[in-house]
Amino acid sequence: MNFSRRTFLKSAGAATAGIAAVTSMPKKMLSWAEDTAQKDMKQVPTFCELCFWNCGLVAKVENGKVVKVDGNPLSLRGRGRLCGRGNAALGALYDPDRLKYPMINTGKRGEPVWKRATWDEALTLIAGKMKGIKEKYGAESMALIYHGTGASFWKHLLHAYGSTLSAAPSFAQCRGPRDVGFYLTYGSDVGSPEYYDFSKSKYIVLFGSHLGENAHNSQVQDIVSGLADGAKMTVVDPRLSNIASKADHWLPIKPATDLALILAWIRLLIEEGLYDKEYVAKYATGFDGLRAAVQQYTPEWAETETTIPKEMIVKVAREMAKQAPHVCVGAGRYAAWYGDDVQRSRGIAILNALLGSWGRKGGYFFPTGAKVPEYPGLPAYPEHEEVAKLDGAYPYAALQTTTSIRQASSSGKPRPVKAWFVYGSNLMKTMPEKQETIKAIQSLDLLVTIDTMPMDIINYSDVVLPECTYLERHDNINVGKFNGEAEIAIRQPAVEPLWESKPSWWMVKELGSKLGLAEYFPWKNGEEYIAKRCEAGGIDYAQLKRDGVIIKKGGAPYITADSQPEFGTPSGKIELYSEQLAEKGFDPVPKYTKHPQPAAGQFRLLFGRSPLHTFSRTTNNFMLTDLQKENHLWLNARKGKELGVKDGDYVFLENQDGVRSPGRIKVKLTQRLRDDVVYMYHGFGVHAKAMTRADNRGIADDDLITKSAVDPIMGGTSMRGNFVKIVKGA
Numbered sequence: 001m002n003f004s005r006r007t008f009l010k011s012a013g014a015a016t017a018g019i020a021a022v023t024s025m026p027k028k029m030l031s032w033a034e035d036t037a038q039k040d041m042k043q044v045p046t047f048c049e050l051c052f053w054n055c056g057l058v059a060k061v062e063n064g065k066v067v068k069v070d071g072n073p074l075s076l077r078g079r080g081r082l083c084g085r086g087n088a089a090l091g092a093l094y095d096p097d098r099l100k101y102p103m104i105n106t107g108k109r110g111e112p113v114w115k116r117a118t119w120d121e122a123l124t125l126i127a128g129k130m131k132g133i134k135e136k137y138g139a140e141s142m143a144l145i146y147h148g149t150g151a152s153f154w155k156h157l158l159h160a161y162g163s164t165l166s167a168a169p170s171f172a173q174c175r176g177p178r179d180v181g182f183y184l185t186y187g188s189d190v191g192s193p194e195y196y197d198f199s200k201s202k203y204i205v206l207f208g209s210h211l212g213e214n215a216h217n218s219q220v221q222d223i224v225s226g227l228a229d230g231a232k233m234t235v236v237d238p239r240l241s242n243i244a245s246k247a248d249h250w251l252p253i254k255p256a257t258d259l260a261l262i263l264a265w266i267r268l269l270i271e272e273g274l275y276d277k278e279y280v281a282k283y284a285t286g287f288d289g290l291r292a293a294v295q296q297y298t299p300e301w302a303e304t305e306t307t308i309p310k311e312m313i314v315k316v317a318r319e320m321a322k323q324a325p326h327v328c329v330g331a332g333r334y335a336a337w338y339g340d341d342v343q344r345s346r347g348i349a350i351l352n353a354l355l356g357s358w359g360r361k362g363g364y365f366f367p368t369g370a371k372v373p374e375y376p377g378l379p380a381y382p383e384h385e386e387v388a389k390l391d392g393a394y395p396y397a398a399l400q401t402t403t404s405i406r407q408a409s410s411s412g413k414p415r416p417v418k419a420w421f422v423y424g425s426n427l428m429k430t431m432p433e434k435q436e437t438i439k440a441i442q443s444l445d446l447l448v449t450i451d452t453m454p455m456d457i458i459n460y461s462d463v464v465l466p467e468c469t470y471l472e473r474h475d476n477i478n479v480g481k482f483n484g485e486a487e488i489a490i491r492q493p494a495v496e497p498l499w500e501s502k503p504s505w506w507m508v509k510e511l512g513s514k515l516g517l518a519e520y521f522p523w524k525n526g527e528e529y530i531a532k533r534c535e536a537g538g539i540d541y542a543q544l545k546r547d548g549v550i551i552k553k554g555g556a557p558y559i560t561a562d563s564q565p566e567f568g569t570p571s572g573k574i575e576l577y578s579e580q581l582a583e584k585g586f587d588p589v590p591k592y593t594k595h596p597q598p599a600a601g602q603f604r605l606l607f608g609r610s611p612l613h614t615f616s617r618t619t620n621n622f623m624l625t626d627l628q629k630e631n632h633l634w635l636n637a638r639k640g641k642e643l644g645v646k647d648g649d650y651v652f653l654e655n656q657d658g659v660r661s662p663g664r665i666k667v668k669l670t671q672r673l674r675d676d677v678v679y680m681y682h683g684f685g686v687h688a689k690a691m692t693r694a695d696n697r698g699i700a701d702d703d704l705i706t707k708s709a710v711d712p713i714m715g716g717t718s719m720r721g722n723f724v725k726i727v728k729g730a
């Protein structure tokens with residue numbers, strides 16, 4: 001097969017020819033198919049997995065092939081729209097490089113020699129190894145590292161086997177510090193999708209959070225509609241991001257100094273009497289402790305740390321206060337930045353509390369949820385062994401961290417971890433200090449990868465299980481919490497799985513049965529699994545299947561006289577001063593600490609999202625590589641001139657530890673960036689020959705991240721403390 005975007009567009013055009021199948025999807029969804037002629041066309045509502053936003057989509061199927069996808073207008077996550085990546089669904093489904101058969105590595109980890117296996121052979125091998133590992137080391141020595149909807153089936157398998165050990169890079173390497181920071185302050189995290197009420201905000205403040213490039217679908221729509229309705233916005237970012245270019249104020253902060261700005265704003269709101277006094281008196285505790293602790297953080301001091309003029313610091317504080325409480329200071333998502341990230345996130349949480357924006361229109365809404373019961377009649381999980389906690393040093397590692405699993409795997413301490421299942425996570429590009437990950441993998445007795453593509457991690461695996469893509473499978477039910485509404489969404493196959501790929505509900509059922517655990521997997525198939533759970537919860541399965549989503553109306557999103565908030569903190573209030581942190585030896589109020597800055601000739605290596613790609617997930621997608629096949633190095637234009645580097649030149653990067661990028665990256669000279677940083681998209685520089693379009697295109701931030709800073713409160717690892725110099729060359 002030789003696909004290109006052109007061929008795709010041709011076939012997509014053919015789809016407009018006709019249709020007979022009619023569902024109860026809204027009429028406008030059917031407009032593509034009005035001149036019905038053919039009988040073998042259908043449309044299947046399901047949801048996207050090209051990122052975790054999981055927007056609802058409708059797959060248009062012609063003669064057994066998906067020819068187009070459109071947004072499902074009923075979906076709250078997408079509202080009828082898909083982002084650039086979501087529209088490239090066919091590039092994921094029909095990628096000729098996909099994993100096609102189970103494979104067993106008969107060579108070494110890192111230097112694989114692949115043998116094509118039958119499903120029975122691969123699963124028998126895994127089950128045999130798992131039994132041996134349990135006997136020798138105990139079930140808890142088997143871990144799951146995951147990202148994505150299907151992971152819940154693998155968690156269930158591990159629980160049934162006897163292990164609760166699982167971790168996601170999307171916690172410790174991403175949003176964990178933010179969730180913990182808000183949890184410590186409000187007794188609640190900020191959700192995913194976040195509980196931002198952007199569309200009704202009168203003032204928005206973002207730290208980083210490059211929305212628009214970070215393509216959180218409905219969230220981007222909300223911020224755009226908030227701005228269209230007149231909201232003012234300040235964006236704090238060393239780079240003029242797309243969203244910063246829409247702001248009233250862009251504050252090009254010196255990286256790693258955000259907490260100085262946040263603390264100065266907190267102090268200003270207090271000392272100028274601009275905070276919401278009634279709200280704070282009623283709902284918060286620890287105000288006096290907070291006030292005393294922030295006295296030192298004057299605007300003059302903050303200017304010296306952040307390089308943002310003190311007049312601007314004061315101006316923005318007053319502007320925010322003027323619009324309060326309809327102000328949303330975004331919590332961010334990728335929050336693992338510099339190592340004191342829980343405290344930075346707590347600073348943002350406190351700022352929102354002073355503005356009275358938690359539970360207020362235009363600030364943070366209280367979400368409406370929905371419950372879907374588990375599959376009925378499952379036996380209780382076996383008793384779990386008492387085992388040493390891997391993250392013992394981090395009292396608020398709410399979820400296990402990936403790095404503690406890595407550490408236990410290579411050192412055997414505090415207890416041995418001998419096997420990993422890796423589901424939908426390309427660990428080579430995801431975790432810092434790649435050599436440590438490789439060392440841990442070399443110490444394992446078993447590494448099984450469940451994936452759709454032959455990514456970097458595959459080459460280190462013993463057994464590879466090819467999952468079919470999201471357009472070919474039933475999957476777990478997805479519940480989203482929104483303002484006054486909850487969404488229950490179904491994933492169902494638009495077409496049959498290609499080659500020998502299989503869905504997770506099937507893999508765990510077969511493997512479970514080989515492990516003697518069949519009673520934990522009683523479902524007949526993926527559809528029955530979903531239907532039974534719906535039935536148990538009084539949810540209309542027929543409607544869900546037909547519409548893709550069911551929306552449930554819910555409770556009040558804002559504080560009113562009749563609806564008072566509950567805070568899940570020990571005091572039952574918003575904790576401005578945290579007694580629980582103090583008891584554990586941490587700062588009860590965030591304290592500013594300086595982070596290292598690059599030496600002369602070095603730049604801080606910053607990275608972020610391409611609007612057209614999701615990490616490495618989409619780097620082989622023929623529709624997206626047509627549009628963007630490599631990443632570029634953003635470099636301040638004046639600096640470029642100084643260094644004799646021209647726009648379009650290819651350069652190497654070398655980091656503080658002397659590690660050089662294996663490949664070269666094309667320079668993009670720009671005014672939109674401070675001169676002490678360089679910036680690139682994450683996800684490129686894949687090292688996997690079987691990824692024919694992605695292999696060694698651009699360079700990888702992860703090759704240069706040889707150092708990370710660990711958050712002492714929850715163990716997250718922050719990767720923005722690496723510095724590089726530019727090496728001109730061939």
Ligand SMILES: Nc1nc2c(c(=O)[nH]1)N[C@H]1C(S)=C(S)[C@@H](COP(=O)(O)OP(=O)(O)OC[C@H]3O[C@@H](n4cnc5c(=O)[nH]c(N)nc54)[C@H](O)[C@@H]3O)O[C@H]1N2
Pocket residue numbers: 051170174175207208209210211213214215216236237238239241253254255256257258332333334335337606607608609610611612613614615679720
């Ligand atoms: N298209 C697309 N969208 C995605 C993803 C994707 O892969 N592709 N991934 C999703 C995921 S998992 C996540 S977590 C989110 C991540 O997206 P965000 O949560 O938006 O990530 P951030 O790190 O907040 O934002 C990156 C911005 O931070 C700026 N920055 C760097 N250092 C500093 C600093 O010290 N201070 C300040 N104030 N800014 C700084 C960078 O210049 C950059 O513009 O995106 C999600 N959305």
Ligand SMILES: Nc1nc2c(c(=O)[nH]1)N[C@H]1C(S)=C(S)[C@@H](COP(=O)(O)OP(=O)(O)OC[C@H]3O[C@@H](n4cnc5c(=O)[nH]c(N)nc54)[C@H](O)[C@@H]3O)O[C@H]1N2
Pocket residue numbers: 049146147148150168169170173174175334423424425426427429430431432450451452453455467468469470607608614615616617682701702705719
């Ligand atoms: N250097 C660096 N490291 C980072 C980041 C960064 O910006 N720079 N970002 C951090 C952030 S914010 C996050 S959230 C994490 C994310 O890191 P990961 O958890 O690794 O997530 P992804 O990169 O989305 O995982 C991609 C893998 O999922 C596979 N996959 C795609 N679809 C499916 C499917 O349907 N089924 C299965 N079984 N597999 C599938 C892909 O082929 C690929 O191997 O990385 C973190 N690590």
Ligand code: SF4
Pocket residue numbers: 048049050051052053054055078081082083084085086087215216217
């Ligand atoms: S934001 Fe884009 S890639 Fe993510 S789920 Fe929605 S359509 Fe798919």
Ligand SMILES: [Mo]
Pocket residue numbers: 170174175333334
């Ligand atoms: Mo993330």
